[in-house]
Every structure is written in C-alpha cells, then in structure tokens.
Amino acid sequence: MDRDRLANAYARELETFAVAHPRSQAAYASATHLFGQVPMTWMNKLATGFPLYLDRAQGHTVHCIDGHEYLDLALGDTGAMAGHSPEPTVRAVRRRLEELGGITTMMPTEDAEWVGAELTRRFGAARWSFSLTATDANRWAIRLVRALTGRPKILVNPYCYHGTVDESLIVVDSDGHGIDRPGNVGAPVDVTLTSRAAEFNDLAMLERELAHGDVAAVLMEPALTNIGIVLPEPGYLEGVRELTRAYGTLLINDETHTFSAGPGGATAAWGLEPDVVVVGKAIGGGIPSGAYGLSEDLAARALARTDLDLVDMGGVGGTLAGNPLSVAAMRATLGEVLTDEAFAGMTARAERFAAGVDAVITRHDLPWSVSRLGARAEYRFARPAPRNGTESAAAADGPLEDYLHVFLVNRGIMLTPFHNMALMSPTTTDEDVDRHTAVFEEAVASVL
The missing domain is CATH 3.90.1150.10 (Aspartate Aminotransferase, domain 1)
Known part of the structure; x- marks a missing residue:
C-alpha cells in the first residue's frame, strides 16, 4: 500500500x-x-x-x-x-413513564422475575441481580467471588473488554508477566496486586498463573471483542473450564459483547458452563441495563454467609439498579425484539x-x-x-x-x-x- x-x-x-x-x-x-x-x-x-x-x-x-x-x-x-428505539421497548418505557409512573422507587416489580427467568433460559445461570451497566455487574460479581473463595486476585486476558473494571486493565510484557495496560488512568494500586493475566488461547500460561493459588475467578469474554474479534481455538474454552475447576477457581463469562453470538450469547451457542454470567448494554434496548447471574450453588453459598452484608453497604448494589424503567425495557427487548x-x-x-x-x-x-x-x-x-x-x-x-x-x-x-x-x-x-x-x-x- x-x-x-x-x-x-x-x-x-x-x-x-x-x-x-x-x-x-x-x-x-x-x-x-x-x-x-x-x-x-x-x-x-x-x-x-x-x-x-x-x-x-x-x-x-x-x-x-x-x-x-x-x-x-x-x-x-x-x-x-436491538436497533434504535425499537417499538416494543419504547411502548414499555412509555407505559412505565406515562401510565404507571415510578421510574425509580427502591421497590421490585413483577417484570424483574420475568427477566430473571428469561435470562436463565438463555444463559443457564439460576439467580440474577441487576445493574445499570455491565461494568457495575462485573464489579459486583468480582466482590462476591473474592468473598466466597477467600482469594484476592482476578485473572483476565490482555486487551479484554470488561468496561472500566480496575482489575481488567492489565496486559503482559514481552516475558509474559503482568503490567498495567498502557494509558491506564489513575490506577488505585499496582494492578499486579489485584490481577493476573494470561493470553487468550494460551492454556499453558493460564495454568502457570492459576498455579499460584490466589485467583478467585477467571473473568473472560468467550471471544475477545474490543481489540478486534479474536475467536477461541478448538478446545480452548473447554480447557479453561477444566483448569479453573482443577485449581478451585471460579469462571465468569462476560457476555456484554459476545451476546451477539446468539440468544444466549456464546455461553449457550458453545455449551459453556460458567459459574457467573455478566451481560449488559443490549438487553435494555438502549435503556441503561446490566445483570449478573450466579449458578444455583454459588447463589446459595453467598446467601448462607451471614457475615456478608448483602443488604446495605456490601458493595453489591446501587440505588438505581433494577429500577422499574430499566426492568420494563429489558422485558420488552428480550421478549419482543432480540428474540x-x-x-x-x-x-x-x-x-x-x-x-x-x-x-x-x-x-x-x-x-x-x-x-x-x-x-x-x-x-x-x-x-x-x-x-x-x-x-x-x-x-x-x-x-x-x-x-x-x-x-x-x-x-x-x-x-x-x-x-x-x-x-x-x-x-x-x-x-x-x-x-x-x-x-x-x-x-x-x-x-x-
């Protein structure tokens, strides 16, 4: 050229x-x-x-x-x-705004259970909680897996996309060791204190990092997206699941972008078995929405921990999360648009x-x-x-x-x-x- x-x-x-x-x-x-x-x-x-x-x-x-x-x-x-202003989503939002009222009330609606059941049908995770962004959902999921495993670190793939989650802003140097992602703004601590990194499609590097025994969860996209689409090689995702189980590490699939793989994202399309699923952006048809889903076992373990403040200041919620407007948008978008x-x-x-x-x-x-x-x-x-x-x-x-x-x-x-x-x-x-x-x-x- x-x-x-x-x-x-x-x-x-x-x-x-x-x-x-x-x-x-x-x-x-x-x-x-x-x-x-x-x-x-x-x-x-x-x-x-x-x-x-x-x-x-x-x-x-x-x-x-x-x-x-x-x-x-x-x-x-x-x-x-879902397209800009899809008619079913607009209709549901208008009804909540003009007829029912209550944009945010700190009260559940029946729509929320419908959305949770639909997300379970699509992605398999049994119990769901809502957020306004996938970044928030990732942050809250990270806090839960740290609490439940007693381990301090999260492992990600270099150049992954998990929003502005601090733990995800790590890449590797020429020797394969973790360093701050170039341009990282105002990191609260050295990223290697909170995170480990292993290249996508590299099971040997993943095992090397998991062998330290301090990784609470692997947080990953089933295919890299925001650095350009990088698809998994045959056997790679199955290997990730085998290694995480072998080393007592949980697996979080962030489907925020890989939702494009199908109605249940890559998790359903490729038969994956994560412990946690995160999804955001598209599910609300343009209305700020996000969610994370837990396996039945993980949800039960979390709720059984009476020492964890999951009701007040425990860092797993937000005042506007799960508000009636967002939940109505999710129900309409999932039920009538992104079918x-x-x-x-x-x-x-x-x-x-x-x-x-x-x-x-x-x-x-x-x-x-x-x-x-x-x-x-x-x-x-x-x-x-x-x-x-x-x-x-x-x-x-x-x-x-x-x-x-x-x-x-x-x-x-x-x-x-x-x-x-x-x-x-x-x-x-x-x-x-x-x-x-x-x-x-x-x-x-x-x-x-």
Missing part, C-alpha cells in the same frame, strides 16, 4: 467531511463546558476530526444535525443491537457481510482477514487473524483504519469508531450489507 497515497486520500476525505458537516463542527467547537468537548471523553475516538452530532435515530439508521442519513453498523458498540428468531436473521446478515468483505480481500490479494461472532463481524489488517489480544493490538493500523472510517461515513455508512466492527440489528437488510461491500471495495481500490 502506498502510504503517501493513503495520506493524501485521507486528507481529501477529511475535507469532504468538514464541508458536509458545518453544524456538527460548530457544535463541537462551542462545547466549552464539556471535558474534552464531549459528554464522554471516548467520543473523541474518531477518524473525522470532530464528531457527528445526532439529530434522530430509528432502527438501523441515524441522522445527524446536518441532515445526512447513515446506515448504522456501529449500533452503539452493541448497546443498540431467537431475530438472532437467526441478524446472524445471516453478518454471514453475508463477512463473505462480502472476504471476497474483496481475496480479489485484491490483501493480507487481511475477517472474523465473525454471530451477528457481529470485523475486518482485520492481518492474515491469519490474530490469536490473542497482544497480537490483535499489534495488528492495528491507525492511519488505514481512520481512512476507511471516514471514507465510509462520507458515503453514509458508520462503523464502530473503536475498530472495524459491524453489527447487525433485527432490521438490517441484505441490501444494507451489499451497500457496505460495494463502498468497502471502492475504499480499498482507492489506495492500492
């Missing part, structure tokens, strides 16, 4: 973007009261110089304040996997997406690859695809990624800003997928 040609093409696309979005550019320039000029600093992760400002969104399309419509393949980085039938269509669209991208890569003889996880697909600048998080991070190509993103957005297509991920909603069509394939090939050809 001609890097000078890439740089020049990127500069032209940036100019095109700026000309087409004067209102967004002005809104960003005037946002002087926001830290980083955006509601959350991660919104500055973009290829376009300034962010698009939202006007409205519906289904798998969004409109910016400059009047342009976009095919949204980002879908809130899984948070809007088993919907997943079948979403997965078919992702298969079509991956096949189209792979055909472009093959035609142009590129050393790239495409990986798919159910309704989610992603192209990578490496072939074969990376097998762990460290390899995946090393395969990143910032200038190329930025160019592809701005090229696509200038032609009305949005990918997840953090990487080259595309997610299918229940309303995404074959025509939408084929449109991306055509624009992707145009982008590739423009810099070769």
